[in-house]
Amino acid sequence: MTPSSIRNFCVVSHIDHGKTTLTDRFLELTQTVSRVKMTERYLDSNPIEKERGITIKLAPVRMEWHTDTVSQPYILNLIDTPGHVDFSYEVSRSLAACEGAILLVDATQGIQAQTLANAYKAINQNLVVIPVINKIDLPNADIAATRKALVDSFGFEEKEIISISAKTGANLIQLIKAVIERVPAPLGDSRQPLQALVFNSFYHSHWGVIASVRLMSGTVSKGDRLQFLGSGAEFLADDLGYFLPQLKPVKSLVCGEVGYIATGLKDISLCRVGDTLTGTALIGAALPDYQEPKPMVFMDLYPVGNEDFLREKTALEKLSLNDSSLHFVPVSSAVLGSGFKIGFQGLLHADVVQERLEREFDLDLISTSPSVEYLVDLRSGKTINITSASDLPDPTLINQIREPIIELTIFTPQTYLGGVMQLNQSHRASLINQQHFGTQVQLMYRLPLVELVSDFFGQLKSLSSGFASLDWRFLDYQPVDLVKLEVKLNRQAIDPLALLIVRLRAVATAKCLAIKLKAVIPRQQFELPIQVMLR
Known part of the structure; x- marks a missing residue:
């Protein structure tokens, strides 16, 4: 060929x-x-x-x-x-x-x-x-x-x-x-050292980690000794072939082809998407890497039973093999026990990952409300990252707090233009540009990311009868006047219920939260004070 x-x-x-x-x-x-x-x-x-x-x-x-x-x-x-x-x-x-x-x-x-x-x-x-x-x-x-x-x-x-x-x-x-x-034929030379771009990977119970590759130059045959330039891991190509879409083994892959290579590796972290695969005898140059996806939305996932903590850890490691945007670190709560704080690309991503954990790995999970990452500039000159209200330092130590800002692009029919613009204004958005494409209108806004994760998409679909669509990309961080709402039940602070919120909305949100808690907490034979305090 x-x-x-x-x-x-x-x-x-x-x-x-x-x-x-x-x-x-x-x-x-x-x-x-x-x-x-x-x-x-x-x-x-x-x-x-x-x-x-x-x-x-x-x-x-x-x-x-x-x-x-x-x-x-x-x-x-x-x-x-x-x-x-x-x-x-x-x-x-x-x-x-x-x-x-x-x-x-x-x-x-x-x-x-x-x-x-x-x-x-x-x-x-x-x-x-x-x-x-x-x-x-x-x-x-x-x-x-x-x-x-x-x-x-x-x-x-x-x-x-x-x-x-x-x-x-x-x-x-x-x-x-x-x-x-x-579409042009692929460039490259089969006589040059092997350069293969890893664009996906998944785990096979028999072959271990399998890398999906596109050969940019060179050839690879079954039994060749290969290495990842990024991780430095070496292995023998136990099996290789095409996607038909099921795996179809062949003896070799040549320059320009797309296929798979079974690495036999059991450590999923050694095969990173975006890495360059090459030979050990003739080493090819590293290919341009992917830009590492930055998590935008954070949620804590706790197993219902603490004995499932290690099972959740193993499940997350397997999911992260072919989802390089998934980031997780262990967290603990006095109320919910041990779990993981997980970074996602958005709310749908979070929903899909949680459903996969529950269905594919038979886990019962409790999730916290979604949050975003804030930058806190301290008076000492140090900057720390926080994703929950419990991480917020003492207010006397804080110089300023910065929140993530996105560029939001919305396409909507002209009929719903007024309602869509009012929705954005109520979510602290500022209009950048407006263009017309026939009966469609493109609106571009600067919007705090935290506003997007608070059911913005659901409200947009509702007021536009499902016709509006959106896209967004991260821009930068900008200062925000943020306060912490601390919830106390029977004079005991309940950290999982604490919120970070803009000061202008703090009083109204505190009242709504207190009323909701009163409605959902069962009545007792003794006094149970419900307090929502601003810090």
């Missing part, structure tokens, strides 16, 4: 615009999976993905496309990617392993927040972007408006845009031909 017959590409879009359905049709059309074995959302292997109808993890698959013009088939390495903002780091990892990207846009919704975010990620990595309009079979599809929005937003030419229906398979052959014609 020559690299000229290989095409590495991924599919990016906003959530629910049809990426996984398109992947299913590709698998059928290329006969990678027979119609008998084909199921809906075939590449979504996790039950949670199938139940929720969302893609959580990137999924690679190798397909073959035969033509009459060339003797050997084209190798199409496709990576299916998530669409939700919480899993945007998965998209970045997929793009690094590809030369091209299909930008999929729903003809009934048009360009949305994640459409812009993912498109610019692909453009910034110099990938060839193929614009595709999906769901043209629906009666409310507005193909002309969507086509115009793609031209105006990204500068595509009319002739570049392909209209398809992933559900019915309309125009999919035209799309595959466009991938072969427009």
Whole structure:
């Protein structure tokens, strides 16, 4: 096989615009999976993905496309990617392993927040972007408006845009031909030392840690001695092969191919996503690393029984193998016992991880309310990070407190513009920019991250009848006038109920919290004072 017959590409879009359905049709059309074995959302292997109808993890698959013009088939390495903002780091990892990207846009919704975010990620990595309009079979599809929005937003030419229906398979052959014609073959030289980018990893009960790799140069064969340049770990390639999407062993992988390598390693921390895999005899240069995803939302997860603490630790270690954004440290509480403080990319990420811990590892967990990371500048000149009210130092020692600020991008129909702007103003947001895309309006705000995790998304969906979408990225930290609400029951401080809140809202929040506690705490035969105090 020559690299000229290989095409590495991924599919990016906003959530629910049809990426996984398109992947299913590709698998059928290329006969990678027979119609008998084909199921809906075939590449979504996790039950949670199938139940929720969302893609959580990137999924690679190798397909073959035969033509009459060339003797050997084209190798199409496709990576299916998530669409939700919480899993945007998965998209970045997929793009690094590809030369091209299909930008999929729903003809009934048009360009949305994640459409812009993912498109610019692909453009910034110099990938060839193929614009595709999906769901043209629906009666409310507005193909002309969507086509115009793609031209105006990204500068595509009319002739570049392909209209398809992933559900019915309309125009999919035209799309595959466009991938072969427009996406360049991978560069690199098989005669050079091995350079393989690790873009994903998972644990196998027999083979140990398995690395998903894209070969940038060189070749690798079964039995070769390899090493990770980042961790320094060495191992023998016990097994290697392709994703069909099940593991298909082969004797060797060559430059430009996407595949897997079984390392035999049992320590999951030695195989880090973004590391470079090379040989031990001829050592290749390190490839550019991924930007380490920074946790934005923090929650404490405690097992109901303290005897399950070690089981929770083992479960988190296994999940973190192929989720490099998952960060956790042990914590203890006088009320809840021992558990872990876990950093997530967002609320959906936190929800999915907790559900996986409970279902896949049979754990019963208690979670605290989500929080964000604040920077506390002390009068001594030192800066500390805190994620809960119990970590806040004495107020006399504090110079200032800084909170994380994000750039929030919202797409909403013009009908709901007034309500969306009022929602942002009530959450301490400041407007940066406003643009119109046909009947859609793009709003850009500076917003404190803590406001986003307080059911902002649910309120946005409610007032826009589900039509508004959002994307966000971290900007910086800015000073905030923050106070601590301390809760005392029977004159005893209850740390898990303490809150960090903006001073302007402190009194109103304290009153609401006291009323709620009075409603939920059972009546006693003795006096039980409920106190919510400001510090």
